[in-house]
Amino acid sequence: MHNQPLQRVLVTGAAGFIGSHLCAALASRGIHILAADLPNASWWRHDELHLHIERIPSDLTQPGAADSLLTAGPFDCIFHLAALVDVERAPELVLTCVHANITSTAALLYAARGRARRVLIVGTCEEYGNGPVPFTESQREIAVSPYSWSKICTTHLAQLYAHIFDLPTVIARPFLTYGPLQINNMLIPAAIRAALRHEPLPITPGQQTRDLVYVTDVVEGIIAAATAPNLLGQIINLGSGVETSIAYLVTLIYELCQSRAKPAIGARPYRPGETMHFFCSPQRARQLLNWSPRVTLREGLQHTIDWFRAHPHLLQTSP
DSSP states (O other), X not given: OOOOOOSEEEEETTTSHHHHHHHXXXXXXXXXXXXXXXXXXXXXXXXXTTXXXXXXXXXXXXXXXXXXXXXXXXXXXXXXOOOOOOOOOOTTHHHHHIIIIIIHHHHHHHHHTTTBSOEEEEOOGGGGTTXXXXXXXXXOOOOOSHHHHHHHHXXXXXXXXXXXXXXXXXXXXXXXXXOTTOOSSXXXXXXXXXXXXXXXXXXXXXXXXXXXXXXXXXXXXXXXXXXXXXXXXXXXXXXXXXXXXXXXXXXXXXXXXXXXXXXXXXXXXXXXXXXXXXXXXXXXXXXXXXXXXXXXXXXXXXXXXXXXXXXXXXXXXXX
């Protein structure tokens, strides 16, 4: 079978970091995009990318919102990125994540029946928790936070719809994604801000490893998972399979920034239950999607640093 062409798609969470880059990649292919996000969402990333596509305010947690949104269908694919992301290990987040992530996804999948040729759920590598490495798509997920548990539930919901309710779904699991337009307090943007301000960033001893992927590579993997044949209910890792230590990563960032400061390695203790090895097996993506990351870590970091240099106002304070 051949890849399925995309002509008209819906993207939820379209104003976010990955969602914005995804919209840009789809638009560059001439695909008609309906971009949905919360009514109070900021679309500054779309402005930064010079995107002029249809924006729809939609809160999928509200009754009837998913059905109303899907009346604009049918779609060749629904890219579902909308989610509340909070990795804190706080029990009060359980009900919040149920409402924001599970209920909203359930409503979207129900409304998508007969209105979408495929639904692409963007999951998270957090679903693997502290399981054995390299992470493979067939291993049992281990919840380590309310957020990761809620994303595991959405994965299982998508597979239920694929195998029982005859709705073609695919689950893409990006690993740690970085690049321009990411301005949160994740390690890479935080380290770049500190390095360009010539300030030391206090970190742990940094021997823990992570699997890092540049955002445009992740987007290409997501699009490949939306178009490749024979993926009913499949989970696909979008990772490099390469371990990078946190100490090496932060040191490289300071080097590329030509910072007068150095990172304060070892200034902070490891978090309780710190996962020391975190990387995936990328074999399924290679076999089913013919996908693997193309941008090297050094190249991706340089692109990201150059973007921050071009936006000096973002260096002054953390978001």
